[in-house]
Amino acid sequence: xxxxxxxxxxxxxxxxxxxxxxxxxxxxxxxxxxxxxxxxxxxxxxxxxxxxxxxxxxxxxxxxxxxxxxxxxxxxxxxxxxxxxxxxxxxxxxxxxxxxxxxxxxxxxxxxxxxxxxxxxxxxxxxxxxxxxxxxxxxxxxxxxxxxxxx
Amino acid sequence: xxxxxxxxxxxxxxxxxxxxxxxxxxxxxxxxxxxxxxxxxxxxxxxxxxxxxxxxxxxxxxxxxxxxxxxxxxxxxxxxxxxxxxxxxxxxxxxxxxxxxxxxxxxxxxxxxxxxxxxxxxxxxxxxxxxxxxxxxxxxxxxxxxxxxxxxxxxxxxxxxxxxxxxxxxxxxxxxxxxxxxxx
Amino acid sequence: xxxxxxxxxxxxxxxxxxxxxxxxxxxxxxxxxxxxxxxxxxxxxxxxxxxxxxxxxxxxxxxxxxxxxxxxxxxxxxxxxxxxxxxxxxxxxxxxxxxxxxxxxxxxxxxxxxxxxxxxxxxxxxxxxxxxxxxxxxxxxxxxxxxxxxxxxxxxxxxxxxxxxxxxxxxxxxxxxxxxxxxxxxxxxxxxxxxxxxxxxxxxxxxxxxxxxxxxxxxxxxxxxxxxxxxxxxxxxxxxxxxxxxxxxxxxxxxxxxxxxxxx
Numbered sequence: 001x002x003x004x005x006x007x008x009x010x011x012x013x014x015x016x017x018x019x020x021x022x023x024x025x026x027x028x029x030x031x032x033x034x035x036x037x038x039x040x041x042x043x044x045x046x047x048x049x050x051x052x053x054x055x056x057x058x059x060x061x062x063x064x065x066x067x068x069x070x071x072x073x074x075x076x077x078x079x080x081x082x083x084x085x086x087x088x089x090x091x092x093x094x095x096x097x098x099x100x101x102x103x104x105x106x107x108x109x110x111x112x113x114x115x116x117x118x119x120x121x122x123x124x125x126x127x128x129x130x131x132x133x134x135x136x137x138x139x140x141x142x143x144x145x146x147x148x149x150x151x
Numbered sequence: 152x153x154x155x156x157x158x159x160x161x162x163x164x165x166x167x168x169x170x171x172x173x174x175x176x177x178x179x180x181x182x183x184x185x186x187x188x189x190x191x192x193x194x195x196x197x198x199x200x201x202x203x204x205x206x207x208x209x210x211x212x213x214x215x216x217x218x219x220x221x222x223x224x225x226x227x228x229x230x231x232x233x234x235x236x237x238x239x240x241x242x243x244x245x246x247x248x249x250x251x252x253x254x255x256x257x258x259x260x261x262x263x264x265x266x267x268x269x270x271x272x273x274x275x276x277x278x279x280x281x282x283x284x285x286x287x288x289x290x291x292x293x294x295x296x297x298x299x300x301x302x303x304x305x306x307x308x309x310x311x312x313x314x315x316x317x318x319x320x321x322x323x324x325x326x327x328x329x330x331x332x333x334x335x
Numbered sequence: 336x337x338x339x340x341x342x343x344x345x346x347x348x349x350x351x352x353x354x355x356x357x358x359x360x361x362x363x364x365x366x367x368x369x370x371x372x373x374x375x376x377x378x379x380x381x382x383x384x385x386x387x388x389x390x391x392x393x394x395x396x397x398x399x400x401x402x403x404x405x406x407x408x409x410x411x412x413x414x415x416x417x418x419x420x421x422x423x424x425x426x427x428x429x430x431x432x433x434x435x436x437x438x439x440x441x442x443x444x445x446x447x448x449x450x451x452x453x454x455x456x457x458x459x460x461x462x463x464x465x466x467x468x469x470x471x472x473x474x475x476x477x478x479x480x481x482x483x484x485x486x487x488x489x490x491x492x493x494x495x496x497x498x499x500x501x502x503x504x505x506x507x508x509x510x511x512x513x514x515x516x517x518x519x520x521x522x523x524x525x526x527x528x529x530x531x532x533x534x535x536x537x538x539x540x541x542x543x544x545x546x547x548x549x550x551x552x553x554x555x556x557x558x559x560x561x562x563x564x565x566x567x568x569x570x571x572x573x574x575x576x577x578x579x580x581x582x583x584x585x586x587x588x589x590x591x592x593x594x595x596x597x598x599x
Binding site for chain 1: 174176178180182183186197207224229230231
């Protein structure tokens, strides 16, 4: 089972100049099981039980700094601490994990993505709206291209 | 007549256009494209120009000005080295072709100066000297404002040595705004 | 991660002192990562390396340099191409004024005023092809390219990057092409071996142009001034953002929301 890569592209300067996350943040994935709202902060990624999910963030202008500070699942209050401990610096955190195998498929699992930038004690922008949706193990075959993938 | 830079466009972030390099970023799901045999639904384009339209779609319309430098970058959805040490197949830009208004033929007027691949060092001083590989060009300084469609031609590795696939994105365009600098 | 290192050079003062030491101000984009002495010639740029638990690099570290003259044209102003036609526009304006003039005395006055402000009618303003034609100060005043104080309008140019950090294989610099007019089409970039943790020196060779007037002409003599800069390479180990350890675990999914369940 290949991992699902969730790519987060950020127009950092727009975001820090007053644009909303919906305007300046774009989420995509390469799930073979059919995702929804690609390119938006409402991305619903279809994932399979036991599949590895990876998040990667890239600044559109290449030279500004943006990192994922934390990812919080569920209806976490806005000020809830992100999942990562504060000890490792934000630039050395890799966000990936396995989809639980014992969760009933179908329900979306919304999450909040906390982005931070290259300034000490600088702003944290919370991206609300994306979700993982668990699909049954055979869903990627039904979608047609799962079995025919070259790789 | 002197126009102020932001008179001609509805720019929510005045000044941004002049101070940041304008990057046109394409994301390609290489495995998805190879499986489907087409880019449709597996490639998206976006940029950091505040007035562009169609961001995060295959029909990006980049708002820019005559004389401005544009960089075309490409990212692949999967760039993680595999447990066996191999890299997943990558995609690269092999050409940028400007098209007529209805995209039926190649446009006869030069749109960008110095439009080519960049990122190679002046001399390979050491194997660790960085190499970047991106396309860039400067919008011709005398180009009339208007819509300039183009085709982005991509080459995708397949994972089989020596075997590649070529696909084109036919939806993008440059929207050259009224230039507000220099002699009218 | 990309480190951008900007050198602001007081070109007039550096030429007067024949020394860069007190006339360079360094700024970078990694203050939050630990860079020190921002805004001073002694700035130390912090390069934050990240390694995988097995020691292999987990992220690339890249340095980019750009040098500006403090009194040079703001880099966001389009130069070269857009300004190239300015003298034509001025000449057109002059012709229009002349066409509307009836008295010879006014013609002489118009020509004198034009010459005062823009130089000779129809003249190519600069003998140096890469200089901006018809340069203006930030307040819009015309600066004659023949004036010695025009020196401040010329950006210093990095012509070489060398020294200990290069010799020891800490940084691997090279010059790169670009279609960008602002940088005259060139910029320096380097990758960093973040295994070489610690403080390292390197030398930037900056070229300044010294104007000297002899007779009626100004001659621009290039001078190379070395300038020592430091980087501090640090390294941290990549950890999983969810588990805090080296390996990924099961994602901490919360129970589905009641509202979401109802929507199914």
